[in-house]
Amino acid sequence: xxxxxxxxxxxxxxxxxxxxxxxxxxxxxxxxxxxxxxxxxxxxxxx
Amino acid sequence: xxxxxxxxxxxxxxxxxxxxxxxxxxxxxxxxxxxxxxxxxxxxxxxxxxxxxxxxxxxxxxxxxxxxxxxxxxxxxxxxxxxxxxxxxxxxxxxxxxxxxxxxxxxxxxxxxxxxxxxxxxxxxxxxxxxxxxxxxxxxxxxxxxxxxxxxxxxxxxxxxxxxxxxxxxxxxxxxxxxxxxxxxxxxxxxxx
Numbered sequence: 001x002x003x004x005x006x007x008x009x010x011x012x013x014x015x016x017x018x019x020x021x022x023x024x025x026x027x028x029x030x031x032x033x034x035x036x037x038x039x040x041x042x043x044x045x046x047x
Numbered sequence: 048x049x050x051x052x053x054x055x056x057x058x059x060x061x062x063x064x065x066x067x068x069x070x071x072x073x074x075x076x077x078x079x080x081x082x083x084x085x086x087x088x089x090x091x092x093x094x095x096x097x098x099x100x101x102x103x104x105x106x107x108x109x110x111x112x113x114x115x116x117x118x119x120x121x122x123x124x125x126x127x128x129x130x131x132x133x134x135x136x137x138x139x140x141x142x143x144x145x146x147x148x149x150x151x152x153x154x155x156x157x158x159x160x161x162x163x164x165x166x167x168x169x170x171x172x173x174x175x176x177x178x179x180x181x182x183x184x185x186x187x188x189x190x191x192x193x194x195x196x197x198x199x200x201x202x203x204x205x206x207x208x209x210x211x212x213x214x215x216x217x218x219x220x221x222x223x224x225x226x227x228x229x230x231x232x233x234x235x236x237x238x239x240x
Contacts, residue, residue: 015085016077017098023167026141029106030071041111 062109070126073102076121080128087132097166101128114209180230188223191216 035042052071061068080101085094104127108114114123147153162170181189190209194200202220206213231238 014078015081015091015094017073017095021095021099022073022077022164023101024101025073026066027068028103029110030066032106032110036113 055116055118058109058114058116058120062112062114069106072120076124079121080124083125084128084132088135093135097128097131101132104131176236176238180227180236183230184223184226188219188226190220192223192227195220 031045031047033044033046035044054072054075057068057072057075061072077098081094081098084097084101085091088094088097101124105124143155161167181192184192187209191205194205194208196204200208202213202216205216209216211219230236
């Protein structure tokens with residue numbers, strides 16, 4: 001069976017969204033509200 | 048040990064106001080969605096932007112209550128990401144972006160020749176000071192200097208208008224410049240831009 005003699009194993013970094021991006025999305029989610037009144041949907045973004 | 052919770056339960060909790068459920072959802076699918084986007088765009092920053100825009104759409108749809116739960120959360124998110132990737136490529140093909148390198152910089156070729164505000168102010172000040180200095184010169188020298196420098200006349204034309212020989216006009220110009228330098232030195236005036 002073939003052996004791989006690479007010295008730098010697991011050096012490849014997986015592509016993942018940064019923690020700052022995730023935090024931004026969570027903050028955005030918390031600030032976003034939709035309110036429906038008489039069939040009209042109102043959007044508010046309260047920081 | 049991380050407990051795997053079903054997507055539909057997380058979505059239900061999130062719609063009911065549990066913000067923590069969204070965090071779990073994002074972290075759960077982060078690698079797969081980011082990997083999918085990166086495989087198409089090959090750029091980490093663009094991947095980050097599209098990932099963010101994808102989840103903004105997800106959040107808006109879930110909060111508006113227009114999401115219909117059919118147990119296909121991930122394929123739905125992937126479809127949003129896919130559409131945003133297409134939008135990205137459409138936009139870049141309409142407005143191709145050119146990036147310079149260390150060896151080539153577009154601004155070496157395309158530049159703005161105008162002076163910046165600071166240099167423009169200095170130039171205006173120097174012009175103003177120079178006008179005052181010229182006023183100090185004797186009338187005949189001043190006349191030749193103004194005709195030569197400001198009206199761009201030749202010494203032949205100056206000699207014809209003033210009624211003196213070309214050599215006299217040349218001499219007056221020479222003395223005008225010498226006298227200007229003397230005034231500048233005497234008053235310690237700095238005229239540089």
